[in-house]
Amino acid sequence: MKRLSILFLFLSFVATAQKNISTQLSLEEYLGYVKKHHPVIKQAKLITSTNEAKLLKARGAFDPKIEVDYNRKEFKGSNYYKSLNSTFKIPTWYGIELKGSYENNSGQYLNPEQNTPENGLYNVGVSVSLAKNLFINKRMATLKQAKLYVQQGKLKQQLLINNILFEAINTYLNWLKYYQSHNVYKDYYTNADIRLKNIKKSFNAGDKPAIDTLEASINLKNRKLDLEKANIKYIKSKFELSNFLWIGNNIPMEIKEEIVPDINTSSNIDIILNTSISALFDNSFENHPKLKLLELKKRNLEINKQLKINNLLPKVDFQYNFLASKVDNFDAFSAENYKNSLQVSVPLFLRKSRGDLKLAKLKLQDIDFEIASTKVSLQNKIIATEQEISSYIKQNDILKNLVNDYNTIVKSEERKFFLGESSIFLINYREVKLIESKLKEIKNQYEYAKTKGKLIKLLGRLNSL
Known part of the structure; x- marks a missing residue:
C-alpha cells in the first residue's frame, strides 16, 4: 500500500x-x-450501528402481518375442495393480538365445519394471553x-x-x-x-x-x-x-x-x-x-428474570371473533354470531422453569x-x-x-x-x-x-x- x-x-x-x-x-x-x-476508531463506531440494526430487527416482531392460505383439489371432474383463508394480524405490546380474516370455502368433500356462506365469512376478533405472556413475553x-x-x-x-x-x-x-x-x-x-x-x-x-x-x-x-x-x-x-x-x-x-x-x-x-x-x-x-x-x-x-417468572404461570390463551357473511359497515358484526376458543396448559412440576429462574x-x-x-x-x-x-x-x-x-x-x-x-x-x-x-x-x-x-x-x- x-x-x-x-x-x-x-x-x-x-x-x-x-x-x-x-x-x-x-x-x-x-x-x-x-x-x-484510525481504523479501530472507525471499527468502534460500527458497534452502535450493529446494535441499532438489532433494535430494528426486534421492532419487527410487532409489525402487522398479512397471511393468505389458498388450497384447491379437483380430481376426475369432481371439486373435492377449494379453500381461501386470508388473515391480517396486529401484534400489540402486551399479550394481545388483534386479528381480522376472510374465509371462503367450498367443495364436495369439504370438512363440514369449514363450510362458509356463498360470499365467504368475515371475522374480527382478538387473541389474549390471560396468564403467561400477558405482561411480558419473549417478543x-x-x-x-x-x-x-x-x-x-x-x-x-x-x-x-x-x-x-x-x-x-x-x-x-x-x-x-x-x-x-x-x-x-x-x-x-x-x-x-x-x-x-x-x-x-x-x-x-x-x-x-x-x-x-x-x-x-x-x-x-x-x-x-x-x-x-x-x-x-x-x-x-x-x-x-x-x-x-x-x-x-x-x-x-x-x-x-x-x-x-x-x-x-x-x-x-x-x-x-x-x-x-x-x-x-x-x-x-x-x-x-x-x-x-x-x-x-x-x-x-x-x-431475563421477569421472563423466567412468566414461564411459571399457566398458559391460558383466549380468542374471541365476531362473524359476518358480508360487511357493509361495522354493525354487520353481531354478538349473536361468534367463534371463540380457550386453551389451558399447566406443567405439573415446573422443574425446568424453576431451574431457569x-x-x-x-x-x-x-x-x-x-x-x-x-x-x-x-x-x-x-x-x-x-x-x-x-x-x-x-x-x-x-x-x-x-x-x-x-x-x-x-x-x-x-x-x-x-x-x-x-x-x-x-x-x-x-x-x-x-x-x-x-x-x-x-x-x-x-x-x-x-x-x-x-x-x-x-x-x-x-x-x-
Missing part, C-alpha cells in the same frame, strides 16, 4: 535558535488524526433488551476509543522521550568531540600528556556508541507512532525525518488532556462508562458482586494514580536540582582541568553522572505525562478529548 508523507499534512513550523525551520507535530494534532482516521423482552443493547453499544464504543487513545498518547510520549534522549547523547557526543580536539591542541603545545588524548578518545567512542543506541530507539519509536497515523480510505502514513515532537508536551499536558481538578471531577463517579455498562447488563438480566437470580447476584468490586477497584486505582502523579511532581523538582548541580560540577571540573588541577577521568566521570540525571529527568517527565493520561483513561474520559 502506498505510504504518504505526513510532511504535507502537519504544517506547524517552529524556528530554531539557528533560524533553521523544523516541522513539529504536537500531541493535539496527532490525536486529531488518530480520532478521525417484549427481546425489544427491551435490544434497546439496552443500543445504550451498551455506545458505552462499549466509548471504552474502546478510550483504550485506543490511551495507547496513542503513550506512543507519542515514548517518541518524545527517545527524541529528547537522542538529543542529550547528541549534545554530549559533540562536547566529547570538541574536548578531544582541544586536548590534542594542548598536547601538541606540550601542556597535556598523551594519556589525556587517549582518555578523551575513548570517551568520544563511548559517546558515539551511546548516540547510536539512542538513535535506533528513536527510529523505532517513530515507526510505532506511524501505526496510529492514517488518512482517508484507510491509507497509512509514515513520519519523515524532519518531523519532531513538541518538547513542551509534558509541561502542557494538563491543558492538552484537560486534566484540571474541576474538569476531571465535574461528573459523578457513578457516570463512569464501565459502571454504567454493568448497570445496563444488570437491567438486561432483570428482564434460579439461574437468573444467581446471575443477578453475580453482577451485583461485579459492580461492587469494579467500583472499589476503580476508586482505589484512581487514588493510587493521583498519588503517583504527586510523587512524579516531587521527583521532577529533585531531578531539576540534581541536573543543575551536576552541570555546575562538570563545568568546574573542566576549568580545573585546563588549569592543570584535575584530570580528564574526573571530567568524564562527572559528565556521566550529569547525563544519567538528565535521562532520569526525561524519563520522569515521560512517566508524569503518561500517568496523567492513565488517570483520564481510568475516569473513562479520553474519548471526550
Whole structure:
C-alpha cells in the first residue's frame, strides 16, 4: 500500500535558535488524526450501528402481518375442495393480538365445519394471553433488551476509543522521550568531540600528556556508541507512532525525518488532556462508562428474570371473533354470531422453569458482586494514580536540582582541568553522572505525562478529548 508523507499534512513550523525551520507535530494534532482516521476508531463506531440494526430487527416482531392460505383439489371432474383463508394480524405490546380474516370455502368433500356462506365469512376478533405472556413475553423482552443493547453499544464504543487513545498518547510520549534522549547523547557526543580536539591542541603545545588524548578518545567512542543506541530507539519509536497515523480510505502514513515532537508536551499536558481538578471531577463517579455498562447488563438480566417468572404461570390463551357473511359497515358484526376458543396448559412440576429462574437470580447476584468490586477497584486505582502523579511532581523538582548541580560540577571540573588541577577521568566521570540525571529527568517527565493520561483513561474520559 502506498505510504504518504505526513510532511504535507502537519504544517506547524517552529524556528530554531539557528533560524533553521523544523516541522513539529504536537500531541493535539496527532490525536486529531488518530480520532478521525484510525481504523479501530472507525471499527468502534460500527458497534452502535450493529446494535441499532438489532433494535430494528426486534421492532419487527410487532409489525402487522398479512397471511393468505389458498388450497384447491379437483380430481376426475369432481371439486373435492377449494379453500381461501386470508388473515391480517396486529401484534400489540402486551399479550394481545388483534386479528381480522376472510374465509371462503367450498367443495364436495369439504370438512363440514369449514363450510362458509356463498360470499365467504368475515371475522374480527382478538387473541389474549390471560396468564403467561400477558405482561411480558419473549417478543417484549427481546425489544427491551435490544434497546439496552443500543445504550451498551455506545458505552462499549466509548471504552474502546478510550483504550485506543490511551495507547496513542503513550506512543507519542515514548517518541518524545527517545527524541529528547537522542538529543542529550547528541549534545554530549559533540562536547566529547570538541574536548578531544582541544586536548590534542594542548598536547601538541606540550601542556597535556598523551594519556589525556587517549582518555578523551575513548570517551568520544563511548559517546558515539551511546548516540547510536539512542538513535535506533528513536527510529523505532517513530515507526510505532506511524501505526496510529492514517488518512482517508484507510491509507497509512509514515513520519519523515524532519518531523519532531513538541518538547513542551509534558509541561502542557494538563491543558492538552484537560486534566484540571474541576474538569476531571465535574461528573459523578457513578457516570463512569464501565459502571454504567454493568448497570445496563444488570437491567438486561432483570428482564431475563421477569421472563423466567412468566414461564411459571399457566398458559391460558383466549380468542374471541365476531362473524359476518358480508360487511357493509361495522354493525354487520353481531354478538349473536361468534367463534371463540380457550386453551389451558399447566406443567405439573415446573422443574425446568424453576431451574431457569434460579439461574437468573444467581446471575443477578453475580453482577451485583461485579459492580461492587469494579467500583472499589476503580476508586482505589484512581487514588493510587493521583498519588503517583504527586510523587512524579516531587521527583521532577529533585531531578531539576540534581541536573543543575551536576552541570555546575562538570563545568568546574573542566576549568580545573585546563588549569592543570584535575584530570580528564574526573571530567568524564562527572559528565556521566550529569547525563544519567538528565535521562532520569526525561524519563520522569515521560512517566508524569503518561500517568496523567492513565488517570483520564481510568475516569473513562479520553474519548471526550
